[in-house]
Amino acid sequence: MLSRTLLRMGRQRPAAMLPSFARSYASSSNKKDDTTHFGYRTVNTEDKEKLVRGVFSLVASNYDVMNDAMSFGVHRLWKHHFINRLDAGMRPGALKPLDFLDVAGGTGDIAFGLLDHASKNFGDVSSTMTVADINPDMLAEGKVRYEASKWNDGSNRVTFLEQNGETMDAIPDASKDVYTIAFGIRNFTNIQAGLNTAYRVLRPGGVFACLEFSHVDNPVVDYAYQAYSFGLLPLMGQLIANDRDSYQYLVESIRRFPKQDDFSSMIKKAGFYVPEPGYENLTFGVASIHIGVKL
Ligand SMILES: C[S@@+](CC[C@H](N)C(=O)[O-])C[C@H]1O[C@@H](n2cnc3c(N)ncnc32)[C@H](O)[C@@H]1O
Known part of the structure; x- marks a missing residue:
């Protein structure tokens, strides 16, 4: 197999x-x-990049279904909160639309959610969105969703780009206003390189926002969460997607990701100003949001 x-x-x-x-x-x-x-x-x-690519090629066609099943739909609430918290969009009267970049954008949840938020809250129908991902199979799923969506309106505001988030060679320095990454950065071989690149591609005043699985701060909740993630998630991967190994990797990669404070320090090291208290925990720290501003 x-x-x-x-x-x-x-x-x-x-x-x-x-x-x-x-x-x-x-x-x-x-x-x-x-x-x-x-x-x-x-x-x-x-070898890591190839291995990560392999995992996401295997899960791509089941990715959205599995996300809902494994999180009981909670990932939608987290993403909704992340987008609201960012509250990005061209304000009425502003002279220039924004350039959004959603890295590790996968099937486009965050990218389409951001465009929706900007349009509903600020009447912004001009800002551009680049969805970047290392995996062509994940991007292909995103494109299918895009083609059936209202964003496929002939304006060509949305582009899909196959890129490694650690380098983003196709994105010029200081060319984006908002950089988002959701559940992607823990898969990078060199996370610090990814953060440095986020800093490079943002304009001064630009915002970096990351939603990622994190570490639970309550021992009782953590015990239950670990039992669920190590015991049940790979089994669900086996039963629903016939792929236990990829889901085992996803669980392990979450445990290997730096703790909230450490990740916050890495964002600062990249050059960002990190507003206090540094991060926001969601669901006891199962996931967290980190924000950085390029001053
Ligand atoms: C768990 S999915 C998240 C997708 C989407 N952001 C979401 O929240 O639903 C992780 C994504 O990260 C992408 N990815 C992993 N390593 C990457 C890298 N080095 N550069 C860019 N994308 C990467 C994978 O291909 C995959 O699409």
């Missing part, structure tokens, strides 16, 4: 199991550390 092959690529022999001559290479202080994590596995850094 493709998913097993992809996931197996990530398995490595622990150093202790290597022959002694190889162990000395592995522990050489001159050797650059070229490994990273893929869920709970250690993989070669250069």
